[in-house]
Amino acid sequence: MSKTVNFRALAIVLLAGMIPSLIAQEGDYQKGLSYYKQGQYQKTIEEFEKIIEVHPDYESGHRILGDSYLKIKAYDQAIEAFQKALELKGDNYVTHYGLALSFFNEGRYREAIAALNQGEDYARSPRDQYQIYRTRGSAYYNMNDFERAISDLQQAVSIQRGNASDVLQLGIAYYRLGNYLEAEKYLQQARVLDPQASGAKRYLSRLQFQGAIEAIEAKNYPQAVALLDEYVKEYPEDGEGRFNLGLAQLFAQNLDAAEREFLKCVELIPRNWEVYDRLGYLYESTKQYDKALQNYRTAHDLHQDPQVQKSVDRLQERIRRSQ
Template sequence: MRTRNMLLPLMMLALLSLVACKQQTVVVQQPVGPTPMEYFNTGLSYYNNGQYVPAAEQFEFAVSLMPGMVDAHYYRGMCYMQLNQILRAEEAFKMALRYNPNHLLTREALGLLYFNSGNYLAAKAELEAARALNSVSPVVYYCLGRLYMQERNCKEAILAFDKALRLNPGYAEASAELARAKAMCGGGVKKPSQPPVREEKSFKGGAKALDPSEF
């Protein structure tokens, strides 16, 4: 009986030790490392100091943890633009627009990227989208004006250059292009129509009248 009484406390102690061990096995370790926002803020600090390589790396870390972080994709693209890595910049901007098609800064940046790369059709689409989002970048309207001039769309070109100058009255390139557009297009004002010229198709003497259908 005495031996039994001595074993009982030992059994209770062993049971408590087992419970303690089981409790230790369910402890979850908290993840260690910067958050996506911390990566983003570090990248932004590098970017503002002109350190585009480490900045891009931080933005890459941010989007790897949070793929929908639109601003990180945008700045990632801006870094690659500065590093002249055009395809990577395009990919980053497109990813930003995938998550937010109305991200104005990305529309502007992608439009200018296409414009500077000579992809004018794509540039026009992006810059017109930026204009629809109420862009206040004079460069956007300047580039649109240049594109409209290529199409000989006088009215839209003059409106675009005028908008660029209203946003930045000292924009010398826009001022020069506006003057050129007005000179080429007659100020964008439709001239009064002239009476039609009667074309003679029969010989009246002196020379044969020109027939437009022959050209």
């Protein structure tokens, strides 16, 4: 899973306020504004760089430059322009937010959070507050600070429901903290909102896998078999999943099914000594002593465990006596 959720640069209301009459009369401004409205950001930059050179204290010009650089993913230049705009006018929410997005999209999450914190007092509309919580929550998420991520993302989804990315990150954050009930709730919501997204499906499968492990620990082997059988149908190349299905089948005394899973594990995870140890146990239980000894030896070659050595010695002695 890729943890990072890249926000598309949102349209920022950059043109509010009085335009100095001197600038408004210049062709560069009208041309640059026209380019900006058309989404021709490189040309916008060229025109507004000329304006800023002549009028370095033109705060809106720096803001327009910042957003234009943000749109073309020139984040360092966007940061510089937004910071200059904030030096000239520090109480404009959209400038703080633009700066935060520039830091976020560069992976500079701490700086993004700092920019959002500084701009939070100016986020007065529900839309602005949603942007603060969503972006900051995602920044915390990408830093693996899942408690803070949950706090902000909960606020975000309480303001604006229906964003699959927000709900997915919230579900994964709960999963990473071990709160599986809340994780399942939000992951199911994310899957409904975006049925094509793989993240929700993958983590719901992990929850299913976790439930199967808990069923094995509780000795509820039929439930474990049912859960893991469904899991490996979804992820047939997952060696760990097949190994645990083999264990559940073994403990449920479904020995043929257990053997099939363990042999598949030999193909998928051939360096896992526990697979051979379990095969050794299974073959010993069914009195296939030569196969049991062969698998115990392989297990011991991979992992010099005293208990495995005892199994090797025991089988060697049993075979010797039978000859």
